[in-house]
Amino acid sequence: KRLRWYPFALHCRLLRAVDAEVGAGDLTLLYELGQHSASRDAPVFFRPFLRLGHPGWIIDVATKLWRFFHREGKWEIERTPQELVAKLQDFEEADHAFCLSFIGYVTGMMELSGAKDVEGTHVACRAKGAPSCVFTIRWSV
Numbered sequence: 001k002r003l004r005w006y007p008f009a010l011h012c013r014l015l016r017a018v019d020a021e022v023g024a025g026d027l028t029l030l031y032e033l034g035q036h037s038a039s040r041d042a043p044v045f046f047r048p049f050l051r052l053g054h055p056g057w058i059i060d061v062a063t064k065l066w067r068f069f070h071r072e073g074k075w076e077i078e079r080t081p082q083e084l085v086a087k088l089q090d091f092e093e094a095d096h097a098f099c100l101s102f103i104g105y106v107t108g109m110m111e112l113s114g115a116k117d118v119e120g121t122h123v124a125c126r127a128k129g130a131p132s133c134v135f136t137i138r139w140s141v
Helices: 008-022 029-041 057-069 096-112
Strands: 074-080 083-089 116-124 133-140
Touching: 008 029, 008 096, 029 096, 057 074, 057 083, 057 096, 096 116, 096 133
Parallel strands: none
Antiparallel strands: 074 083, 083 133, 116 133
8 A cells, every 4th residue: 555644734733633632722732742752753672773873863864754754845954062953944834833743852852862951942933934944952962
């Protein structure tokens, strides 16, 4: 069988419905949901490999996998040894609910890769009028 993906807008509606039903209705639950998803997506046999690379390595993997799940959007990554700025451009379907779960997901994956004191921030959102979505991640090792 051919793999079929659900429309991105449906995924975002589901995130909002989960937050409305289980959270406070202000989308703050979605960060935690993203972190939980990261722990579920990195099965026990994969976790040792996460620690082999530097903590930002997982971002390299995630941005390369983006095209498997999305038809549009281009990532630009700037990094220092303990900070990363990821900018998602040309992503017309941007949705703030997704962005909040995404930054939680990335934070969770960074923690699994050995980073300590991870702080992920969604600095700008295309869904809120910014030219692109911008995420910053800071950590210590």
